[in-house]
Amino acid sequence: MNQTGIGIVGCGNISGAYFRGLTRFDDLRVVGCTDLDEGLGRAAQERYGVPFVATAAEIAARDDVQVLVNLTPPLAHEDVIARLIATGKHVFTEKPLTASFATAAPLVAAARDAGTILASAPDTFLGAAGQTARAAVDDGLVGDVIGVTAFVTHSKAELWHPDPSFLFTRGGGPALDMGPYHLAALVNLLGPVRSVYATSRLGAPTRTVTAPGRRVETIDVTIPTHSSAVLEFGSGTLGTVMASFDVWDHELPFAELYGTRGTLSLPDPNHYDGVVRFRAHEDTAWSDLPPVITGFTDGTDADDLPLRGPGVADLAASLDGAPLRVGADFALHVLEVLDALALGTDGVRRELTTTCTRPEPSKETWNR
Numbered sequence: 001m002n003q004t005g006i007g008i009v010g011c012g013n014i015s016g017a018y019f020r021g022l023t024r025f026d027d028l029r030v031v032g033c034t035d036l037d038e039g040l041g042r043a044a045q046e047r048y049g050v051p052f053v054a055t056a057a058e059i060a061a062r063d064d065v066q067v068l069v070n071l072t073p074p075l076a077h078e079d080v081i082a083r084l085i086a087t088g089k090h091v092f093t094e095k096p097l098t099a100s101f102a103t104a105a106p107l108v109a110a111a112r113d114a115g116t117i118l119a120s121a122p123d124t125f126l127g128a129a130g131q132t133a134r135a136a137v138d139d140g141l142v143g144d145v146i147g148v149t150a151f152v153t154h155s156k157a158e159l160w161h162p163d164p165s166f167l168f169t170r171g172g173g174p175a176l177d178m179g180p181y182h183l184a185a186l187v188n189l190l191g192p193v194r195s196v197y198a199t200s201r202l203g204a205p206t207r208t209v210t211a212p213g214r215r216v217e218t219i220d221v222t223i224p225t226h227s228s229a230v231l232e233f234g235s236g237t238l239g240t241v242m243a244s245f246d247v248w249d250h251e252l253p254f255a256e257l258y259g260t261r262g263t264l265s266l267p268d269p270n271h272y273d274g275v276v277r278f279r280a281h282e283d284t285a286w287s288d289l290p291p292v293i294t295g296f297t298d299g300t301d302a303d304d305l306p307l308r309g310p311g312v313a314d315l316a317a318s319l320d321g322a323p324l325r326v327g328a329d330f331a332l333h334v335l336e337v338l339d340a341l342a343l344g345t346d347g348v349r350r351e352l353t354t355t356c357t358r359p360e361p362s363k364e365t366w367n368r
Helices: 015-024 038-048 054-059 074-086 103-113 130-136 164-168 179-190 312-320 328-343
Strands: 004-008 026-035 069-072 090-093 118-120 145-152 194-202 206-208 218-220 225-234 238-244 255-259 263-267 278-280
Touching: 004 015, 004 054, 004 090, 015 026, 015 038, 015 164, 026 038, 026 054, 038 069, 054 069, 069 074, 069 312, 074 090, 074 103, 090 263, 090 312, 103 118, 118 225, 118 312, 130 179, 130 263, 145 179, 179 238, 179 255, 179 328, 194 328, 225 263, 225 328, 238 328
Parallel strands: 004 026, 004 069, 069 090, 090 118, 145 238
Antiparallel strands: 145 255, 194 225, 206 218, 225 238, 255 263, 263 278
8 A cells, every 4th residue: 555654743732643643544654753842752752653853854855755744833833834835745734724814824825836735634524523414414404504603612721731821822712722623613514704703802811720740830811812703604604603711611512503494513523523413493302413434433432632633634635636625725714714703803894805615525425
């Protein structure tokens, strides 16, 4: 079997989910990793058996590497992605594409000019839950989708991350941290967004970190941490979205679609799996929809940290002509929506400047 060689740039907190997750794909092979912190890179080498390389340029120079995976912090994405594109290799990056829409757009253009594929997380909508929901919408189970709600609530990073400072400064916030999962899921189901009206505010100005092994005790918050928005999709669906680091406990759904025939309830879009539920207007109870089996997930995975990799596999498959579902245009459009959500729109309706193609659904069938 011809394998696509992968080089990982950044061996921090999320990298383990990639090192382990990429082993599920027989046509992918991680051949090297690097990090500015040599200790992190050496630790990854010892734990996962992947050779540590001093620089990203050295990994990119290898003939057996076709795709570079960027797992650096969001504020580093603009510089790192530009450098990776310049190597001539294809690039997959963790979300968000960059810390702002303004800095991301030139990178998308640069990759296109260089003939290099740029792709981005989140890819969780490619999993069983996202594809089951997509099948339900495409088959008309819900009917015409009139409205949708999505609630991006606190990840409680202060309780488990040793230094979540990056979440409370430029490039962070609930919209850019967890919002990409929700918005990518909605665009997968409903297509691109036409306009956004949003407002936001800063909540608690100081955060106390209680995580075991913490490296900081408190964080001064410098960005909005609570945002609400109305989204108008090109399809005509109206969306209500809240993203907040100030909602610690709640009884809100992750996302729901309201159609002329019934309601669709989605599980956590940060995971590939989970139960998708449906209730027709005439039903007296919710029913669980049978999952689309995607090949790498079966609808039952309940890992606290989902194993990443489907987006990298999606990019690799596109090199042989398969449709690219996590491409830069998709990620850039999602980021423009999130930018408006995070910062607000100054009390006016903002018409978006980007659009994207709705991703192709999974080739697997839905047996219901």
